[in-house]
Amino acid sequence: MIRFLRIAGKRLLGAVPSLIGVIIVTFLLSHALPGDPAVLFAGPAADAASVAQVRAHLGLDHSLPQQFLTYVWQLAHGDLGQSLTTGQPVMTDLLQRLPASLELTLVALIFAIGVAVPLGIWAATRPNSWIDHLCRGTVTVAAAFPTFFIALLLVYVFYFLIPLAPEPVGRLNDVYFDAPTTITGFYLIDSILEGNWQTFGGALAQIILPAISLGLFALAPIARITRAAMLQSLASDHVRTARACGLSRRRILITYALRNAMLPVVNVLGMVFSFVLGSNVLIEDVYGWPGVGAYAVKAVISSDYAAVQGFILMMAVLYILLNLVVDLLSMVVDPRVKFEG
Amino acid sequence: MSAIMEAVRLVKRYPTGGGMLHAVDEVDLAIQPGESVGLVGESGCGKSTLVRLLGRLIEPTDGAIVFEGQDIAPVPLRRFVHDTARGRIQVVFQDPTESLNPTLTVFETVADPIRRLGTAGDRNALAAQVRKAIALVGLPPEMETRLPHQLSGGQRARVGIARAIALRPSLLILDEPTSALDVSVQAVILRLLADLRSELGMSYLFVSHDLNVVRLLCSRIVVMYLGKVVEEGPTEALFRDPRHPYTRALLASIPNPARRGQTPWRLEGSASSPIDPSPTVCRFYGRCPRQEDACAKTMPALRAVGSDGVHRAACHFAEETSA
């Protein structure tokens, strides 16, 4: 356990360079690129004097390293600047919307893992059977659908054509339901904690379609790697040993094959996270989801720089944290990682 | 007679997380012209590192490598690659499958070193040299256009040898050249190597874990243990009268039907760590059947044990002949 904590600490430190890199890149994206942010901030109608004023106000008249230090100083104080569109601090805006996006992302991931891992195992235990081909075909097709397109299709089919799903108006249709009091910020969890099953049902109904839209693309990588890892594991020398020792089929399949196959699966989760987090941007708007993704899209269109920058930074930090979790998870699964670390 | 290749206090250390790994530790080794020297030791004893040092594939940490009268150790690898000496020291690698570029034909494989280092002028001269090398290792000419995956294990081994002798090196280092082959093929390759040596007058440094193979091919044997040479001497003397306990254990471990049912003393456990080993403790301490105080206090030096002066061992009790 102490060893685990020590290595966890080491990994946490290992994320620091990534964090520094991320901060530098977000800074460069706004400060060191062609185009004058002052002109943008001042708006299209501004004259030279007000542009200069804005420039001084934003500190853009200082040297680049100086601007960077100011930027880091502000970050350290949780200051991501002001949003032009909402007029609020970007930090406030993002924190307000983050739970919605996180909830959606996590539900999508659970959906993807919950479907893809069993599918992959199933296919691996019957390689080259029709089941295997069907699985492979299905996930290949699923992977070809752009997230935003699948989102539209699902709304069209399950709301417009066959009204099974509720109106895509965000996390909860406030005509019928009241939002649960904020405890975790996740409606599904908060409503359970409150014991408000009606709200839970309402929130669940709202989240199903967007979660499927987000998770569908992730099915393919997870299912494929599960299948491949499981096949490799089943064909490995140590599973042969387990069979030669007469261990039961169940024990061989679960303790000897599956546990070993989970390693590569855990490793692709990082990539899947990257995708699912990024795709929030594409589908939140379609479902009227009040998350950071929709916020970022609006900010991009209205050239709200501070907001875009804050969003990118927040997503990167989130992603680094998620990867850290993946890392720790793989340590739990594989003792070898601990010793290499 | 001056040695064709002489390593003087050759050292290779690698930095690792826990300290310096002493892969090769102050090794002296001389190979005379036309001589065939066997190098044996367990895996991890540093024999592969020594091969790479002498073959000039890695830079030594310290020491000299005198080849044909010149110290080539100070020449950086980057420059040595184009040196004329490069062609005169060649290595035949262990796994004949891994040592051939899968996309090159037999002809291209053998022609590569001639193109880079040889003197072949035009296309025809090059082809003639390649064909000569291919013929020398006993491959039929129609194999020229084959790719490695179309060859048998024995044929691949022959291609590897043809590539190494194409430049007529004076020293050929053979790194376990037959360990991946079946006995029937091994026998053929060993005989081929013996023939090539007398035909081309090369010196051999023959690395193997199989003492029986070394015995057949080499006139002198060097035994390594944990980065150090622990015993060296003429093959017959070493087999008849091993002076270092490790050599004895090694000889006693060779499978031998005549010993059926017996259980001689076995060398158990594994070697101590090669990372920052104590300079004052015998490397074999801890595994040796007779460890005495002296073994933990001073590192035994390699010294002559026989009257001939060529049989040398690094053990405090090397003078006591085995029963």
Add this chain to the structure above:
Amino acid sequence: MSAAAMTDSVPLLTVDDLVLDFRTRSGTVHVLDGISLTLERGEILGIVGESGSGKSVLAYAMMGLLDPAARVPRGGIRFAGRNMLTESERALAETRGREIAMIFQSPRTALNPIRRVGTQVQDVLLRHANVSKKEARTRAIEALARVRIPDPERRFDAYPFELSGGLCQRVMIAMAMACNPYLLIADEPTTGLDVTTQAVVMDLIRDQVRSANASVVLITHDLALAGEYCDRIAVIHAGHIVEIGSTEAMLDSPKHPYTARLIGATPGGHESIDDLASIPGSLPDLRRDLPPCRFIDRCDRKLDRCAVDPLPAVAIGADHLVRCWNPL
């Protein structure tokens, strides 16, 4: 099999005229053909052959661990009253690890890399020995101690990557011998190990099975190794057992030209490189239609009938059988 090899009791293992093919995309591979042998209790039998001779497949067949692509058109394997080729997977699983066990080459990969080695021994005991978890642990530690693993309580919790190859092979032996099986099949157990470690591991295998009065089938390419440790040796060439007999008889007066060549090509026991014999040619392509004698293309003693008549089984002495029309 010669009648003399049979004792009063039923042999522990009988392979009777076994024919085994692999169906592959490039045709049917005739891996084994007419394999017959018996194994008595307490006996160590070496099966020696070059790579591709079918010796490992024979070992797997004995365990009932055949690839799904394998077909057995003829013959059978009986072990302790069971037909290893026709029993259900469930029944075979009961037998494996309890009555018949196997160890493999490259012991590091043969052990589960992310499971503690002691737990892997414990798994076998829990499965077959009908003991509590705690008891299984105690017995697993005992098993590790029996194979002379130093400090077995501590090593119980080690992972394979923390142990040397030699120690991993000892763990494998401990696993295999944990339930005192009647038969241990060792498939090239020392390939990749240092020669000193090889000697230790082989001694250990021999001593373990001797004390348990178990039998061993040792699969190896090294005739000298088989010679040191086996009571009897079977030489296999391209899916045929060409000669089988007591170790002395096989090594001192080999009857099959292939055995003789094999002995001649083994580096030990020769004074000069010029004495080292070679075996011309290579194993035949087992996908083709093969002549009755599969050594015919490599043989310098072949007769006309070798290409026509089915292989004979010539008994020489009490316990020595050669399948050749023109034995030495």
Add this chain to the structure above:
Amino acid sequence: MSDTSLISRTRYALSENPMTLLAAILFALLIFCAVFGPLMAPYSPLLTNEGARMHPPSWLHLFGTDALGRDIFSRVLIATRLDLGMAISAVVISFVIGTALGAMAGYWGGWVDAIFGRVMDTIMAFPLFVLAMGIVAALGNNVTNIIIATAVINLPFYGRFARAEVNVRRDLAYVEAARMGGNGAVRILWGHIVRNILPVMLVQASLNMGWAILNAAGLSFIGLGVRPPTPEWGIMVSEGASYIFSGEWWTFVFPGGALVIAVFCFNLLGDGLRDIVDPRRRT
């Protein structure tokens, strides 16, 4: 790889997985559309027609018309060149730069590798689509910048792959043998290592194409890069999305479908190529 074995492996891969053949046909079709699309389109993609707004699919307008009365079939057809062009350019850029940098980092190691690793880590520290969005937002809203952004986020993909492949080969016996034979670093890297990993890298590129298409289309969908009225699949889906609740499905289904087919084709093609080039990696 000999010709015979390549042919036999191709035949094997095709018989084993007939979808690869379908992919090859689709690929040919896509390339044909990209090259000849503008010549074949029945209408001008920008031609608005007040009298033919929101017509459902018919023989006159195979895919119907949009809110401005433009022929969706012509627009989808003509967009092929732009969508594939963006993806292919991005993949080529990241393939060439990524492979070169990765191979050098893998071969030389040391500080070259350390810097390379840091840069790749930094790119990978972002959710990739978010980074692409940021790059286009910062560099400016045009097609070139979509290509640059897509190339940048794909860079680690090739870089790391090439690095790993070179790294395992750098000390292989045949590479050491090449060193013994007097080959310098550049010759070894190119002639003996990269040439051997090129087929596998190309498979990666074809697997990556689908993703690059999705990425470029995704950026247009949220309003970055390509601007209306340029015909582009992502933007057309985005425009059609407004009519989802009035049931005019053809406005987004056809351009979306084109995207699906293109991505599906490249994914299948990559799988098939992998089966041929590198059967071990098959998943």
